[in-house]
Amino acid sequence: MSLTKSQQNAQKCRDFVPTIHTAPYKTIEPSLASLPFPFVVCIIGGRGAAGGGLARAYAKAGASGIILAARTRIALEETSNEIRSINPKSKVIIAECDITSEDQVQSLAETIKVEFHAHLDVVIVNPGYSGAMIPDVVQESSSDYQNAFNVNTIGVFHAAHYLLPLLVATNSAAMSFIAISSMSAPSVSGPLAHAHYCVSKAAQVRLVEMIYEQYSSKGLFCASVHPGGLRSEFSKTAPEWLAKLLVDSPDLVGAFCVWLSIPSESNKHRQSLNGRFLSCKWDVSELAAKFEEIIEKDLLRFRIAVD
Template identity: 75%
Template structure:
C-alpha cells in the first residue's frame, strides 16, 4: 500500500530519532531529576492513566507541590493518593475544573495564590477530547467539532491566559507550559484522519508556537508533547507506559543543565517516545533547519 505525502510526513515525525521507547528508561528517570525546592506543578487533566502518570512522575522527581485539576473530584483523589504515597512531604491539592470553563480555569489562580503563595513552576495541559473516528467531514458531528476546539484549543488558551502571569512572576529557571498534544496534529489523510481532532490539535500546537514567540524572552519554556500511539497505549500496561510521558515531561522541564535544551526545543512539537540522547544529538540540525514546527512550504 502506498502512503500519501501526509502519511509519510507523520511517519517521519514519529521516527524523528532512531530509538523509540515504549517504557521508562534510565536517562529520564524522575528519581534522578534534581528539582529545586519549592517546585509547584499544576496538571490540568490530572486524572486517568496519563494524568496519573504525570502526577506520579513529578512526585517521584521531588516536586514540593502538585495541583491536580479535572472535572471529576473522585478520580482526582485517587491520583492524589498515589502522589502522596510516593512523596509524603509533597503538598497535593485537588481542584474540580472543567477546562472549557474560563471561570473554573481562572479559579486555579486563586488556588495557586492561597496554597502556594503564588508560586508556579510548571503548567501541564493534559485535557483532550476526541469523538468517533470518522474521516469524512460530512459525516462528522458538529458537536464533536465544537467540543474538540473547546477542550483542545480554548482550554489551552484559558490556561495560558490566566496562568502564564504566575509562571512569569515565579523566580524559577524551570518555568514551563506543556500541552499534551498528539501525532494527529500533522495528519491530514488516512483512516485516523478525523478532522475535528486533527485540526484542533494542530491549532493547539500552533498556539504553543505563538506563546513561545511572545514569552520566551520572559523566561518561559513551552512545548507540545505527543504522549504515544493509539489503541495499544491503552492496554493493561498503560499505567506503566504512560508513566514515561510524565518522565519525559520532568526531563523536559528540569532546571538541571536545561539552558541548551530550553533554547532548542522551545515552542516545538515533541514525542515522549523519542530517545532524548538521540534528540539532543540533533539539536544543531533542529535549529539550522527550524524543525518540529508547523509551516507552509513555499518554493
C-alpha cells in the first residue's frame, strides 16, 4: 500500500539523517561535556522515563544546580536520590508543580529565585498527556482533548511566561528553553494519529517557534525535541505492536539536550537548530553536515505550503 503525502513527510522527518540512535554515544556523552559554572537547570516533569534521563544527563555533565518539578513530591524522591549519587556536588531541589496550574508554575519561579538567587541557565519542559489512542475524532473523548491541551500546550505557555524572565535576566551563554515534544506532532494520519495528542503537541511546537521569534535576539536558544520511543507510563496503554517498538534509552534524550544547551566558541549547532523541531535519535555529526541546508531551506519548522 502506497503512503500518503503526509505519511511520506512523517517518514522523512523520522529519517532526517542516515544514522538513527537508540542510546547515548561518545559525541554527546554528558560526562564529557564542559558546562560553565554555575549552571542551573530546571526540569519540569523530572520523573519517569524522559525526566529521569534528563536529570541523569545534567548530573553527569556537572550541573551545579538541578530543580526537579512534578505534580507530586514523592514521585521526585527516587530521581533526586539517584542524581545526588551521580553528582554529590550538585544542589538538587525538588518542587511540587502541576504545569497546568499558573499559580504553581509561578511558585516554582519563586523557588528558583530563593534557592538559586534567580540564576537559571536551562529550562526543560517535559509535559505529557495522552488518553486512549483512537484515530477518530468522533470516538475520542472531549475530556482527553481538553486535558491534552492543558498539559501539552498551555502548560508550556505557563513555563515560558514565568521562567523566561529568569533565563533572560541570567543571560548566560547556555540560555535555553527546550520542550520535549513527539514525532506525533507532525503526524496527521496513520494508526497513531489520535487528534488530542497530535494536535496539542503540534500547537506546542508552534509555541516554541514563536518563542524563538520573540526571544532569540536576546540570546535564547529554544527547540522542540522528540525523546525517542520510551517505555513510560504512556506505553502501558499502547497496543502491543507499538510497545515492542519502544526500545530507546531514556538517557539518549538527556544526552542530546545537554549537547544542545552547551555553549561553544562557534555555537554553530545552537545557531542552526534554534527554534526548530528535532529528534534526539538523529546523529549529531550528520546533523551538523546539514546545518547550511537547514538554514537555507528553513527546514524543521511547521509551515503552510502555498507554492
